[in-house]
Amino acid sequence: MTDDSLISWLTALDALPERLERELPGRWSGLEFLPSVDSTNGRLLDSEELVSYGFRVCVAREQTAGRGRRGRSWVSSGGSGLTFSLARALVPGEAPAPALTLAIGVGLARGLFRCGLDGFGFKWPNDLVTRNGAKLAGILVEARPGAPGRPPALVAGVGLNRRGARGLGLDRAAADLADLGGEPAPDLPDLLYAILVELVSAWEAFAREGLGSVLDDYRRLDHLFGQQVQVVESGLEGIAEGVDPVDGALLLRRPEGLQRLYSGDVSVRRVDRG
Numbered sequence: 001m002t003d004d005s006l007i008s009w010l011t012a013l014d015a016l017p018e019r020l021e022r023e024l025p026g027r028w029s030g031l032e033f034l035p036s037v038d039s040t041n042g043r044l045l046d047s048e049e050l051v052s053y054g055f056r057v058c059v060a061r062e063q064t065a066g067r068g069r070r071g072r073s074w075v076s077s078g079g080s081g082l083t084f085s086l087a088r089a090l091v092p093g094e095a096p097a098p099a100l101t102l103a104i105g106v107g108l109a110r111g112l113f114r115c116g117l118d119g120f121g122f123k124w125p126n127d128l129v130t131r132n133g134a135k136l137a138g139i140l141v142e143a144r145p146g147a148p149g150r151p152p153a154l155v156a157g158v159g160l161n162r163r164g165a166r167g168l169g170l171d172r173a174a175a176d177l178a179d180l181g182g183e184p185a186p187d188l189p190d191l192l193y194a195i196l197v198e199l200v201s202a203w204e205a206f207a208r209e210g211l212g213s214v215l216d217d218y219r220r221l222d223h224l225f226g227q228q229v230q231v232v233e234s235g236l237e238g239i240a241e242g243v244d245p246v247d248g249a250l251l252l253r254r255p256e257g258l259q260r261l262y263s264g265d266v267s268v269r270r271v272d273r274g
Protein backbone atom coordinates (compact mmCIF):
# COMPACT_ATOMS: atom_id res chain seq x y z
CA MET A 1 0.00 0.00 0.00
CA THR A 2 1.69 3.20 -1.09
CA ASP A 3 -1.32 5.47 -0.51
CA ASP A 4 -1.04 6.67 3.08
CA SER A 5 -4.42 8.43 3.24
CA LEU A 6 -6.54 7.65 6.25
CA ILE A 7 -9.27 6.02 4.15
CA SER A 8 -6.85 3.63 2.42
CA TRP A 9 -5.24 2.86 5.74
CA LEU A 10 -8.55 1.91 7.37
CA THR A 11 -9.84 0.06 4.30
CA ALA A 12 -6.67 -1.99 4.04
CA LEU A 13 -7.11 -3.19 7.60
CA ASP A 14 -10.78 -4.21 7.15
CA ALA A 15 -10.16 -7.90 6.61
CA LEU A 16 -7.52 -8.31 9.30
CA PRO A 17 -9.72 -9.40 12.26
CA GLU A 18 -11.20 -12.25 10.23
CA ARG A 19 -7.79 -13.43 8.99
CA LEU A 20 -6.41 -13.39 12.52
CA GLU A 21 -9.39 -15.31 13.88
CA ARG A 22 -8.93 -17.94 11.18
CA GLU A 23 -5.25 -18.48 12.04
CA LEU A 24 -5.52 -18.32 15.84
CA PRO A 25 -9.17 -18.95 16.70
CA GLY A 26 -10.55 -17.73 20.01
CA ARG A 27 -7.41 -15.79 20.99
CA TRP A 28 -8.56 -12.24 20.26
CA SER A 29 -10.72 -10.09 22.47
CA GLY A 30 -11.06 -7.11 20.14
CA LEU A 31 -9.10 -5.17 17.54
CA GLU A 32 -9.43 -1.45 17.03
CA PHE A 33 -7.86 0.76 14.38
CA LEU A 34 -7.66 4.41 15.34
CA PRO A 35 -6.72 7.38 13.17
CA SER A 36 -5.08 9.03 16.15
CA VAL A 37 -4.57 8.35 19.86
CA ASP A 38 -2.19 9.63 22.52
CA SER A 39 -0.60 6.22 23.10
CA THR A 40 -1.81 2.74 22.14
CA ASN A 41 -0.18 1.39 25.32
CA GLY A 42 -1.97 4.00 27.41
CA ARG A 43 -5.30 3.28 25.75
CA LEU A 44 -5.11 -0.45 26.47
CA LEU A 45 -3.86 0.09 30.01
CA ASP A 46 -7.03 2.15 30.61
CA SER A 47 -9.30 -0.38 28.93
CA GLU A 48 -12.17 -1.99 30.82
CA GLU A 49 -12.32 -4.73 28.18
CA LEU A 50 -9.21 -6.75 29.01
CA VAL A 51 -9.62 -10.48 29.68
CA SER A 52 -7.06 -13.18 30.43
CA TYR A 53 -8.14 -15.60 27.68
CA GLY A 54 -7.66 -13.36 24.67
CA PHE A 55 -5.57 -10.48 23.38
CA ARG A 56 -6.93 -7.01 22.71
CA VAL A 57 -5.16 -5.06 19.98
CA CYS A 58 -5.03 -1.33 19.36
CA VAL A 59 -3.41 -0.03 16.17
CA ALA A 60 -3.02 3.69 15.61
CA ARG A 61 -2.09 5.51 12.44
CA GLU A 62 -0.76 8.35 14.56
CA GLN A 63 0.19 8.73 18.23
CA THR A 64 0.29 12.17 19.77
CA ALA A 65 2.15 11.09 22.91
CA GLY A 66 3.79 7.78 22.03
CA ARG A 67 5.95 6.60 24.87
CA GLY A 68 9.22 4.72 25.02
CA ARG A 69 11.25 3.02 27.69
CA ARG A 70 12.47 4.98 30.72
CA GLY A 71 10.21 7.99 30.19
CA ARG A 72 11.35 8.71 26.64
CA SER A 73 8.88 9.47 23.87
CA TRP A 74 8.33 7.45 20.71
CA VAL A 75 8.28 9.56 17.57
CA SER A 76 6.63 8.28 14.39
CA SER A 77 4.84 9.95 11.54
CA GLY A 78 1.28 9.15 10.45
CA GLY A 79 1.05 6.08 8.27
CA SER A 80 4.77 5.56 7.64
CA GLY A 81 5.37 3.88 10.97
CA LEU A 82 3.53 0.97 12.50
CA THR A 83 2.41 1.66 16.06
CA PHE A 84 0.26 -0.78 17.95
CA SER A 85 -0.17 -2.58 21.27
CA LEU A 86 -1.64 -5.83 22.43
CA ALA A 87 -2.78 -6.58 25.95
CA ARG A 88 -4.37 -9.16 28.14
CA ALA A 89 -5.35 -9.48 31.78
CA LEU A 90 -3.12 -11.63 33.98
CA VAL A 91 -4.46 -15.06 34.88
CA PRO A 92 -4.86 -15.55 38.67
CA GLY A 93 -1.44 -16.21 40.21
CA GLU A 94 0.47 -14.93 37.17
CA ALA A 95 3.11 -12.28 37.88
CA PRO A 96 4.43 -9.81 35.29
CA ALA A 97 7.83 -11.07 34.06
CA PRO A 98 10.31 -8.52 32.66
CA ALA A 99 11.67 -11.15 30.26
CA LEU A 100 8.38 -10.93 28.33
CA THR A 101 9.98 -8.06 26.39
CA LEU A 102 12.56 -10.50 25.00
CA ALA A 103 9.85 -12.96 23.95
CA ILE A 104 7.96 -10.12 22.26
CA GLY A 105 11.19 -9.14 20.48
CA VAL A 106 11.58 -12.67 19.15
CA GLY A 107 7.91 -12.69 18.08
CA LEU A 108 8.38 -9.41 16.24
CA ALA A 109 11.48 -10.74 14.49
CA ARG A 110 9.66 -13.94 13.48
CA GLY A 111 6.85 -11.81 12.03
CA LEU A 112 9.36 -9.92 9.88
CA PHE A 113 11.08 -13.17 8.81
CA ARG A 114 7.68 -14.52 7.84
CA CYS A 115 7.35 -11.53 5.48
CA GLY A 116 10.69 -12.41 3.88
CA LEU A 117 12.61 -9.61 5.62
CA ASP A 118 16.08 -10.17 7.01
CA GLY A 119 19.22 -8.42 8.19
CA PHE A 120 18.34 -7.30 11.72
CA GLY A 121 18.96 -8.40 15.28
CA PHE A 122 17.66 -7.85 18.78
CA LYS A 123 19.51 -5.42 21.01
CA TRP A 124 18.82 -6.10 24.66
CA PRO A 125 16.53 -5.12 26.26
CA ASN A 126 13.93 -3.84 23.78
CA ASP A 127 15.19 -2.86 20.33
CA LEU A 128 15.25 -4.40 16.90
CA VAL A 129 18.29 -3.02 15.09
CA THR A 130 19.95 -3.41 11.72
CA ARG A 131 23.35 -5.10 11.51
CA ASN A 132 25.06 -1.73 11.92
CA GLY A 133 22.99 -0.95 15.02
CA ALA A 134 20.44 1.53 13.64
CA LYS A 135 17.11 1.25 15.44
CA LEU A 136 14.31 -0.32 13.46
CA ALA A 137 11.75 -0.95 16.20
CA GLY A 138 11.22 -0.48 19.91
CA ILE A 139 9.14 -2.49 22.34
CA LEU A 140 7.56 -1.24 25.54
CA VAL A 141 5.96 -3.70 27.95
CA GLU A 142 3.97 -2.15 30.78
CA ALA A 143 1.92 -3.64 33.61
CA ARG A 144 -1.12 -2.26 35.35
CA PRO A 145 -2.08 -3.23 38.88
CA GLY A 146 -5.53 -4.58 39.58
CA ALA A 147 -8.37 -2.38 40.88
CA PRO A 148 -11.98 -3.19 41.78
CA GLY A 149 -13.65 -4.45 38.60
CA ARG A 150 -10.38 -4.18 36.66
CA PRO A 151 -7.95 -7.10 36.61
CA PRO A 152 -4.18 -6.55 36.57
CA ALA A 153 -2.91 -6.67 33.01
CA LEU A 154 0.09 -6.50 30.72
CA VAL A 155 0.45 -4.52 27.54
CA ALA A 156 3.16 -4.88 24.91
CA GLY A 157 3.57 -1.95 22.53
CA VAL A 158 5.55 -1.98 19.31
CA GLY A 159 6.77 0.95 17.27
CA LEU A 160 8.24 -0.13 13.92
CA ASN A 161 9.70 2.21 11.32
CA ARG A 162 8.23 1.17 7.98
CA ARG A 163 9.47 4.10 5.91
CA GLY A 164 11.12 7.47 6.24
CA ALA A 165 13.07 6.78 9.45
CA ARG A 166 15.72 9.35 8.63
CA GLY A 167 13.08 12.06 8.26
CA LEU A 168 11.99 11.64 11.88
CA GLY A 169 14.82 13.83 13.15
CA LEU A 170 15.87 11.44 15.89
CA ASP A 171 19.05 11.93 17.88
CA ARG A 172 20.25 8.40 17.20
CA ALA A 173 20.72 6.21 14.13
CA ALA A 174 17.35 5.01 12.87
CA ALA A 175 16.49 2.57 10.11
CA ASP A 176 13.33 1.39 8.41
CA LEU A 177 12.16 -1.68 6.54
CA ALA A 178 13.59 -0.34 3.27
CA ASP A 179 17.08 -0.68 4.81
CA LEU A 180 16.71 -4.43 5.30
CA GLY A 181 17.74 -7.24 3.03
CA GLY A 182 15.31 -9.81 1.66
CA GLU A 183 11.94 -9.13 0.08
CA PRO A 184 10.51 -5.65 -0.35
CA ALA A 185 8.41 -4.76 2.69
CA PRO A 186 4.84 -6.07 2.41
CA ASP A 187 1.64 -4.04 2.60
CA LEU A 188 0.52 -2.88 6.02
CA PRO A 189 -2.21 -5.55 6.52
CA ASP A 190 0.13 -8.43 5.62
CA LEU A 191 2.86 -7.03 7.81
CA LEU A 192 0.55 -6.53 10.77
CA TYR A 193 -1.04 -9.94 10.28
CA ALA A 194 2.30 -11.77 10.33
CA ILE A 195 3.56 -9.79 13.31
CA LEU A 196 0.41 -10.20 15.42
CA VAL A 197 0.25 -13.95 14.81
CA GLU A 198 3.89 -14.37 15.83
CA LEU A 199 3.61 -12.04 18.82
CA VAL A 200 0.61 -13.86 20.25
CA SER A 201 2.27 -17.24 19.65
CA ALA A 202 5.50 -16.11 21.34
CA TRP A 203 3.61 -14.52 24.26
CA GLU A 204 1.54 -17.69 24.82
CA ALA A 205 4.61 -19.93 24.68
CA PHE A 206 6.41 -17.59 27.10
CA ALA A 207 3.45 -17.70 29.52
CA ARG A 208 3.45 -21.53 29.43
CA GLU A 209 7.17 -22.31 29.37
CA GLY A 210 9.09 -19.13 30.16
CA LEU A 211 12.02 -17.65 28.28
CA GLY A 212 13.29 -21.09 27.27
CA SER A 213 10.50 -21.17 24.67
CA VAL A 214 12.22 -18.49 22.57
CA LEU A 215 15.85 -18.80 23.68
CA ASP A 216 17.24 -20.50 20.56
CA ASP A 217 15.84 -17.75 18.35
CA TYR A 218 16.91 -15.10 20.86
CA ARG A 219 20.51 -16.33 20.65
CA ARG A 220 20.45 -16.19 16.86
CA LEU A 221 19.17 -12.61 17.00
CA ASP A 222 21.42 -11.37 19.83
CA HIS A 223 23.05 -8.19 18.49
CA LEU A 224 25.25 -7.76 21.57
CA PHE A 225 26.63 -11.28 22.03
CA GLY A 226 30.43 -11.36 22.26
CA GLN A 227 30.65 -7.58 21.93
CA GLN A 228 32.20 -5.04 24.24
CA VAL A 229 29.27 -3.09 25.66
CA GLN A 230 28.98 -0.12 27.94
CA VAL A 231 26.26 0.75 30.43
CA VAL A 232 25.19 4.24 29.41
CA GLU A 233 24.37 5.43 32.93
CA SER A 234 27.58 4.29 34.68
CA GLY A 235 30.16 3.78 31.94
CA LEU A 236 30.67 0.20 33.18
CA GLU A 237 32.05 -2.00 30.40
CA GLY A 238 32.25 -5.71 29.73
CA ILE A 239 31.71 -8.40 27.13
CA ALA A 240 28.06 -9.37 26.60
CA GLU A 241 27.57 -13.10 27.11
CA GLY A 242 23.87 -13.44 26.34
CA VAL A 243 21.00 -13.46 28.80
CA ASP A 244 20.01 -15.42 31.87
CA PRO A 245 17.71 -18.16 30.51
CA VAL A 246 15.20 -17.61 33.30
CA ASP A 247 14.91 -13.90 34.03
CA GLY A 248 16.43 -12.39 30.89
CA ALA A 249 19.12 -10.36 32.73
CA LEU A 250 22.00 -9.33 30.45
CA LEU A 251 25.18 -11.17 31.41
CA LEU A 252 28.27 -9.00 31.26
CA ARG A 253 31.73 -10.56 31.59
CA ARG A 254 34.00 -8.32 33.69
CA PRO A 255 37.50 -8.95 35.05
CA GLU A 256 35.98 -9.58 38.51
CA GLY A 257 33.29 -11.98 37.24
CA LEU A 258 29.90 -12.10 35.58
CA GLN A 259 27.70 -9.07 36.21
CA ARG A 260 23.92 -9.21 35.75
CA LEU A 261 22.10 -6.21 34.35
CA TYR A 262 18.35 -5.73 34.62
CA SER A 263 16.42 -3.88 31.97
CA GLY A 264 14.60 -1.60 34.40
CA ASP A 265 17.91 -0.20 35.60
CA VAL A 266 20.14 0.42 32.60
CA SER A 267 20.59 1.10 28.90
CA VAL A 268 23.59 -0.34 27.09
CA ARG A 269 25.43 0.42 23.89
CA ARG A 270 27.93 -1.49 21.85
CA VAL A 271 31.45 -0.10 21.99
CA ASP A 272 32.92 -0.27 18.50
CA ARG A 273 36.60 0.55 18.82
CA GLY A 274 38.81 1.00 15.81
Ligand code: BTN
Pocket: 038, 039, 040, 041, 042, 063, 065, 066, 067, 068, 069, 070, 072, 074, 083, 084, 085, 126, 127, 137, 138, 139, 140, 156, 157, 158, 159, 160
Ligand atom coordinates in the same frame (compact mmCIF):
# COMPACT_ATOMS: atom_id res chain seq x y z
C1 BTN B 1 11.42 2.23 23.10
O1 BTN B 1 12.14 2.07 22.12
O2 BTN B 1 11.80 2.88 24.08
C2 BTN B 1 10.05 1.62 23.10
C3 BTN B 1 9.17 2.25 22.09
C4 BTN B 1 7.77 1.67 22.07
C5 BTN B 1 6.86 2.47 21.19
C6 BTN B 1 5.52 1.84 21.02
S1 BTN B 1 4.57 2.62 19.76
C7 BTN B 1 3.16 1.73 20.23
C8 BTN B 1 3.15 1.65 21.74
N1 BTN B 1 2.48 2.82 22.31
C9 BTN B 1 3.33 3.60 22.96
O3 BTN B 1 3.00 4.69 23.51
N2 BTN B 1 4.56 3.11 22.92
C10 BTN B 1 4.60 1.83 22.25
